[in-house]
Amino acid sequence: MGKIKSGVLRTGRRWLTRLLIAVIGLWLAGIIIFAFLPVPFSAVMAERQISAWLRGDFSWVAHSSWVSRDGIAPWMPLAVIAAEDQKFPQHWGFDVEAIESVLDKENGRLRGASTISQQTAKNLFLWDGRSWVRKGLEAGLTLGLEGVWSKRRILTVYLNIAEFGDGIFGVEAASQHYFHKPASRLTMAEAALLAAVLPNPLRFRVDAPSAYVRQRQAWIMRQMRQLGGVGFIQRQHL
Structure with missing residues (x-):
């Protein structure tokens, strides 16, 4: 035996x-x-779709439409940088100060947001949720993205796979769904509103923004101006 x-x-x-x-x-x-080709779907999209099928909802479809970086208004990358990761052009995938601030030292649990590079790695290749195993894999994949992709490419993929609502993935699908126009025509206020729901797009809504979302939108717009407006994106070649 x-x-x-x-x-x-x-x-x-x-x-x-x-x-x-x-x-x-x-x-x-x-x-x-994916350093060169459009991303057809992400791991998070697949996870959401499979979950819908498992609960018997065969009408639910993950909506996504790839668009090149030139097809996205410069306000949108500026908005997500202002909202999510203002050190994005400088860091190598990790914001050490942010990592220290989101680590609950009393119980060792993770809390808070990651850099745009980390979120891209997680959304593209991993599952949703928080755990040390996933964060470890995310760290390795983030280094891979930063080593092979340009910052512009990371930002382009992020904007194309980010979740902006129930079944709404990518800035083009979000712009068409909420504002009935292509992402290339997004205004500063619209881009800030989309960025405002990114911490929890299944809780916060673009089409019915709460007072908190409106406050966050206004804060993001102030940060966008302080960064230098769309000139910041042009100077950083993003």
Whole structure:
């Protein structure tokens, strides 16, 4: 019995190792391929879609429409940088000060937001939720994105896969759904409103903004002006 159990364990470890190597290979291939090609869907989109099917909702569809960076009004990348990650052009994927501020040292749990690079890695390749395992994988993938992609590419992919509402993924789908126009025509106020719901797009709504969302929109617009407006995006080649 001991030999049989030992053999089963060895076989299990062997297959687990192969599975991990295959997954890592897929991630590496994705980082290289999506440095040039449009992203058809993200892991978070797939997770949401599968969850809908499992609960019997076959009418739910993850709406997304890829658009190039030139097809996005410069107000939108400025808005997400102002709202989510003002050090984005300078850091190498991680904001050390932000990491220290979101770590609850009393119980060791994670809380708070990540950089745009980290959010792109998580949304594209990983599952939703918080855990040390996921954060560890996210860190490795973030280094991969920062090493292979330009900052402009990271921002482009982020804006195309970010969740802006129930079933609404990417700035083009969000702009068409909420404002009935392409993302290239978004105004400063509209871009700030979209960025205002990003902390929790399933709780905060673009089409029915709460007082908090409106306050956050106004704060984001002030930050956008302080950064220097769209000139900031042009100077940083984003």
